[in-house]
Every structure is written in C-alpha cells, then in structure tokens.
Amino acid sequence: MSDYDSSLPPALSANSSTDMSKLFGCFMFLFGFLFSSIFFVVGSAMFYLMGLSPWMSVLSAQSWQETPCVILAPEAGGPKLRYSYDINGREFIGTEYSFDKMNGGLPAENDLRREFPVGANTVCYVDPGDLSNAVLHRGFVAGMLWGLFPIPFLLVGLIGYIVLFFAVRNRKSIGSGLSPSLANLSSRGETGGPDRPSMRASSVTAVQTVSNSDFDDEDLIDESGPVTLTVESSPLGKFIGTLIFAVIWNSIVGVFVFLIGSEWMNGKGEWFPTLFMIPFVLIGLGVIGAAVYFFLATFNPTPVMTMSRRLIPLAGTADLNWEFAGNTRSIRNLRIVLKGVEEARYTRGTDTYTDTETFYEEDVFNATDPTEIEVGSAELTIPGDTMHSFSASNNKIKWSLEVQGDIPLWPDVHAVFPIRVVPHE
Amino acid sequence: MSQLQIETDYSAYYPGGELRASVSWQLAEIPDSAELRLVWNTSGKGDRDLKVVHVVPLPDPQAKDERNVELTLPWGPYSFSGKLISLIWALELVLQPGNVSARREITIGPEAREVILINKAETI
Secondary structure, eight states: OOBOOSSOOOOTTTSSSOHHHHHHHHHHHHHHHHHHHHHHHHHHHHIIIIIIHHHHHHHHHTTSEEEEEEEEOOOTTSOSOEEEEEETTEEEEEOOOSSOTTTTTOOOHHHHHHHSOTTOEEEEEEETTEEEEEESOOSOOGGGGGGGTTHHHHHHHHHHHHHHHHHHHHHHHHTTSSOHHHHHHHHHTOOOSOOOTTEEOTTOSSOOOOOOOSOSGGGGOOOSSOEEOOOSSOHHHHHHHHHHHHHHHHHHHHHHHHHHHHHHHTTOOOHHHHHHHHHHHHHHHHHHHHHHHHHHHTTSOEEEEEESOSEEETTOEEEEEEEEESOOTTOSEEEEEEEEEEEEEEEETTEEEEEEEEEEEEEEEEEOOHHHHHEEEEEEEOOSSSOOOEEOSSEEEEEEEEEEEEOTTSOOEEEEEEEEEESOO | OOEEEEEESOSEEOTTOEEEEEEEEEOSSOOSEEEEEEEEEEEESSOOOEEEEEEEEOOSOOSEEEEEEEEEOOSOOOOEEOSSEEEEEEEEEEEETTTEEEEEEEEEOGGGSOEEOOOHHHHO
C-alpha cells in the first residue's frame, strides 16, 4: 500500500449539488414553465378564437338555411351593417357579415354601401339551432388568415415545454451522479442485480455491487458484418429546422414591422422604434437566406457510407465504402475527413454555451476524379495514442467522418457521420 | 474528529486491471452505513459530469473500522486531459449520516497513464 494520506478531500459524489444550485435550478424551471405557459395558453386561446372557431363555423354554416333578408339603415353608434329577415312570421335583426372575428370581414365603407345599399333585398344564412344567429357571407374571407398568426406563439410555448422536459430528465439522470435506484440500493445495502465476480471485497461478506461503466465487456461486443453509418443531420432536417425558426422569428418581428409601418402610413412614424427594429429584421432576412440555402442543399447528391465494423478500437482499422445517391458530376472535389473533437457544454448565468476543440483531423480520402468520387473505398485507421469516444451530459469526445464535396455556385455537400471508437482491444 | 483514509496498491492502473484498496475510518459514533464508490468526474471548461460506476457497501460499520476491497476496473473511459476536458477517476468513501467522506484520485489508462490530447497538426 504505497499511497497513504490522512487528509483526503471530500467525495464529489456525496456533495455534488449545493442547496443554492438546486434553488437556482428550481427558480429557472419555474421561470421557464411560466414563460412557456404564457405563450402556450395565450397562443392556444388566440388560435381558437381567431382561427379554429371561424374555420369550424364556415364548415358548419354550409348546412344553414338560405333566407331572404333586407338591408337596413345603420343606427347611430351601432354596427355598420344591419339586416332583417323573417322566419315563421317572426322578424330577426342580423349584424354579422361573416365569421371573421377580427373585423367581421366587412368590406370598406364605400364598397359596403355599394354592395349592400339600404333597402336592398339579398339573402342571409341562418343557424337552424339559433335563429338569431345569421351571416350574409358564409364562406372563407381573407381576414380569416389572421387565424394563422397565433401559431408561432403556440409553437414557442410548446418548444419551451419540450426543452423543460428534457432539461428535467437530464438533471434527474445526472443529478448527483448517483441514480435514485443506485442511491437507494447502496444506502439499504440490498442486492439489486447479479453478483458480479469482478467485484469482491475481502473482509466483507455478501458483497453487493452495481456496475454501470458503459465500458464493461458486454458494452464492447461488436456486431458482425458491415454497418451503414447514420448521418448526424440531413439537409432536409436543417431546412425544416431553419424554416420553423424563420417562421417563428419573422412572424413575431412582422407584427412590430406592421405596427411601425402603419404608423408611417398614417404620418405618425417615429425614428427610434424604426431604427430599433432594423437588426431584428436583418436577422429575419438572414434566417430566410439560410432556409433557402438549406433548401437548395436538399437537391445535392447524398453520400451513403458503410463501414466493416460498428465499433473501432483505438489503433484498430476498418474498411470504409461510400457511394452517392444522386448525380455526382457537379462535385469538383471530395474530401472525407476523420475527426476527433472535444465538446464541452457550460452555463454562464442563464445562458448555455458549447465549445468544441478538434484534437485529431486526417484526410481519409481526397480526390477530384469524378469516377473516384461516385463510388469508392478506403481503409480507416484510428491512432493508438489518443482518446476513445466518450459521452456524458456536458462533456463529450466525438469521432466522426466528415464528407465535404465542393460544388461551384451551389451549396456544398456537407455530411457528418458519427462513429464510435472504443478502448484498445 | 473524523478520520477517513483510502489506500490503494498503485496510483495508476491498466484498463480492466485489478485494484486493491484498504479503507479505514475513525468516528465519534457508529455510522449507519458505509460504502466505497468507484467514480469518474470531468473537470475543465464544461459543467462537471460525474458518474458512480461501482458501489461496494461495507456492512456493519463500526466507529473505528478498516476494510480491504478488491475490484476489477472497467475498460473505460480512460483518464485523459485535453484543451477543454479532463476525466479523473477516484475512489470515494462515504459514511452516513452526514455524508462524511474522503476521495482518492487514481489514473486508468493505456500503459497505466493518462491520455493527453494534443492536436499534432497544430504543434507542427
């Protein structure tokens, strides 16, 4: 026993989370929940009132009965549109033009008077379930498109809930580094699983152990035969993600642009809010540009990569094969790069950042010959004096094959295929 | 005053190797429970990750006690240090109540050494 020290530091696994950090976590969760709930509840209510309700009324009104009616003169201070209709000798007064809840879908004042002059005979549609409920126009009007406006708010709330869900699940799994089941097991001293012969305690009878390393023998068994590698994110996924963000961002910014624009149209425009909005508008335009870029990239040829083994040990080799789905003639140069990257995620205040650092980078393939680009193979060798793949909640060692295809005047082919490098054989 | 000690036969080990440890403690009162944990944790730029890989309960602990433990280490992850992340293995002795504890760091890696991540392309 060479190492002896009577002044050892305390265990991290016993005190990894302070009361203050727990309190801060609870506060952030409550804040996030409240923020998401406001967007979700307000967005849902607005979507129902402005969108779903009018649209459903349009559908239901298709069976309402067509009834003759007469346009009446508007009363001072009352609705702009009034009409009367008679059902079974009883007179009813209607004031609704359509199901558009925003402004009733009414035409402009002059058009209204031209289309519905006082005393004109026309038809209205009456709800058989409520004879006092009638409209002149039972179809769709352009104003009902405002029903789409609350969707971005609803999505912000939903995304907030999803982020909270994963944040809580993540926190539970890492917690103090000791899963609840493991904590209970160890504190009770009960057996929770098979008694592994690899763990023994002398001077101790009936040793109970839990193995949870992710690097036990059973974790390192490789499947036989080649495997097709899965791309980290496809151009279509990037396009959809960017498009959703662009819709949310530009919808919210668009409201303010509309309000500011209306002020200028009425001759009441102010410079400060106008200038203040410029960076937000530029970001919105940038995101739209990115969405267009990723959309064009969806038409690129797609690399399909297969490897002779799923797990490659350090200092080990594997055969790599590739082919492209789609026309590769536009690719001027193809590079396949083996990369090892450190990835560290950290929080500063309320923001989360992720830093990466490449510790290994080597060309596996680099060619300009179209016949070599379309289909090919190479031997992949992992260096022995480096680190295998490692994945924890905040810190990772990632190995990947990066495919880079240069296409002039068009978005390049760029695909990342994660691979798993394991400890030495 | 509490005294906790963890002794190991070596300070660095091969992955999958055998580790022998001797743990001892002296407390004012008899603890409710005692256990030795094999853990790894990260340090560096990222928020800390910590994982308890093995737990060896030490039954019927006395106020003054000593136990010997042998265990087979896992094949990974290796102890390593890069520009952003370091991974450190340790044995941790934890006594209850009060989370009375001690920690001894060890190295697990090929050739019983920590892996140092250097981008050779940058150093040339």
